[in-house]
Amino acid sequence: MTNVRIFVTYKQSVFDPQGETIKTAIHSLGHDEVTSIKVGKFFDVTLAATGSDVVTAVKEIADQLLVNFNMETYTYQVMEEA
Amino acid sequence: MLPGGFSYGDYLRAGAIARFTNIMPAIIKMANAGKPVFGTCNGFQILTEAGLLPGALKRNDNQRFICRTIPLEVVNNQTIFTTQYCSRERIALPIAHADGSYYADEETLDRLEANNQVVFRYAAENPNGSLQNIAGITNERGNVLGMMPHPERAVEAILGSVDGLRLFKSLLENGKVRTEA
Numbered sequence: 001m002t003n004v005r006i007f008v009t010y011k012q013s014v015f016d017p018q019g020e021t022i023k024t025a026i027h028s029l030g031h032d033e034v035t036s037i038k039v040g041k042f043f044d045v046t047l048a049a050t051g052s053d054v055v056t057a058v059k060e061i062a063d064q065l066l067v068n069f070n071m072e073t074y075t076y077q078v079m080e081e082a
Numbered sequence: 083m084l085p086g087g088f089s090y091g092d093y094l095r096a097g098a099i100a101r102f103t104n105i106m107p108a109i110i111k112m113a114n115a116g117k118p119v120f121g122t123c124n125g126f127q128i129l130t131e132a133g134l135l136p137g138a139l140k141r142n143d144n145q146r147f148i149c150r151t152i153p154l155e156v157v158n159n160q161t162i163f164t165t166q167y168c169s170r171e172r173i174a175l176p177i178a179h180a181d182g183s184y185y186a187d188e189e190t191l192d193r194l195e196a197n198n199q200v201v202f203r204y205a206a207e208n209p210n211g212s213l214q215n216i217a218g219i220t221n222e223r224g225n226v227l228g229m230m231p232h233p234e235r236a237v238e239a240i241l242g243s244v245d246g247l248r249l250f251k252s253l254l255e256n257g258k259v260r261t262e263a
Binding site: 010013014015017018021065066068070071 | 094095098130131136137138140141142143144145183185186187190211
């Protein structure tokens with residue numbers, strides 16, 4: 001079994017309205033040093049696979065469902081193999 | 083016709099899960115055969131997620147669900163969906179969405195403009211942050227239309243507007259012409 005965390009975010013060029021709204025709230029806390037906030041999401045995926053099969057599966061799942069490449073991009077992290 | 087709504091609770095992204103429903107292969111087959119396919123609101127989102135229309139719909143810039151009637155410009159009245167409108171005509175249709183901000187990269191936007199695929203634009207104001215004020219587009223072939231506004235909610239005077247009716251009349255008219263031809 002392998003646990004993988006897949007992170008999906010807007011591309012840099014895409015305006016992130018949630019991030020902007022949160023940044024405004026952070027400024028009202030007094031943290032004016034915060035210049036940018038980008039909101040994303042992550043998926044904790046457990047696979048009954050190991051090694052290169054994990055990479056293949058994660059890429060297919062991300063490419064075909066989790067990510068809309070018109071506006072989003074992703075990274076992933078293999079958390080642990082057990 | 084793909085109606086509005088919030089299929090699968092808009093989980094993941096609006097329209098992202100609906101494209102896996104059993105009917106989608108038949109809709110894709112129809113679209114590829116050149117038959118008319120029309121999606122409004124969630125239907126538009128599903129058509130982009132299914133790859134039948136370019137670009138994507140993201141969260142409204144103001145982060146809010148917007149529900150009101152707004153002015154639109156008919157940009158292209160040469161599609162099978164819009165022949166009963168005048169070019170550059172101003173119409174009013176309701177919108178009711180939280181994820182209606184149209185986004186596509188610059189290359190895609192240039193291609194949409196060059197091929198006259200932008201059919202409707204927000205006229206007086208841009209309610210959701212859509213790039214180039216885009217409210218509705220077709221595919222390159224012109225037989226698939228997606229739009230965030232709801233023409234089906236503007237077909238009787240009692241509903242506040244009849245400006246949506248001619249979209250369906252255009253389809254009927256052009257379907258008839260094609261059948262007779």
